[in-house]
Amino acid sequence: MILTDIEFDLCIQRILDKDKNGLKEIYDAYGRLVYQQMLSVVKNPQDAEDLTSELFLRLWETAAQYRSGTGHKRYITVMSRNMAIDFLRKRKHESYSLDDDEVYREEQADSTLTDDTVIGGITFEQALNTLRPDEKEIVNMHLGFEMTFQEISDAMGRPLGTVTWKYRQALEKLKTTVKEGSIYG
Numbered sequence: 577m578i579l580t581d582i583e584f585d586l587c588i589q590r591i592l593d594k595d596k597n598g599l600k601e602i603y604d605a606y607g608r609l610v611y612q613q614m615l616s617v618v619k620n621p622q623d624a625e626d627l628t629s630e631l632f633l634r635l636w637e638t639a640a641q642y643r644s645g646t647g648h649k650r651y652i653t654v655m656s657r658n659m660a661i662d663f664l665r666k667r668k669h670e671s672y673s674l675d676d677d678e679v680y681r682e683e684q685a686d687s688t689l690t691d692d693t694v695i696g697g698i699t700f701e702q703a704l705n706t707l708r709p710d711e712k713e714i715v716n717m718h719l720g721f722e723m724t725f726q727e728i729s730d731a732m733g734r735p736l737g738t739v740t741w742k743y744r745q746a747l748e749k750l751k752t753t754v755k756e757g758s759i760y761g
Contacts, residue, residue: 617657650723718743
């Protein structure tokens with residue numbers, strides 16, 4: 577369940593009042609989506625889990641910095657993306673490029689996050705794993721966080737045309753993958 581801006585603002589206020597239920601509601605709404613976004617960048621399930629936990633701890637600690645009316649979905653996705661990129665920089669994972677020209681590297685098959693919905697003989701998670709990381713991130717933001725393409729463009733710092741093109745490209749790949757019923761197509 578995605579929170580409205582008003583619901584998110586109320587949760588932040590509860591956090592500021594030291595009510596942990598405010599953070600729990602935000603986690604329940606966005607924990608899985610944040611994890612998926614982290615995983616699409618860092619490629620390692622354990623690192624993605626650690627970063628997800630760290631994000632929610634940071635949200636607890638920095639709740640006073642959030643400004644109501646600025647768009648909570650963008651706030652969370654930008655925070656997630658920045659944390660993941662900072663993590664990669666700290667660890668000097670030279671094998672991961674964050675450029676548009678990134679060469680697709682297959683994600684680990686033992687991901688702890690699975691979506692058991694079977695489509696065309698494969699799970700939805702397997703189909704998503706056939707996408708390049710930037711494509712997967714855009715699909716996650718649009719479908720998971722219900723962000724508009726303009727919000728995604730702003731959050732990623734990429735032109736709107738690039739975001740919509742990559743989204744359409746990702747959908748075509750997903751259709752092909754599901755049609756073939758294989759994660760290798």
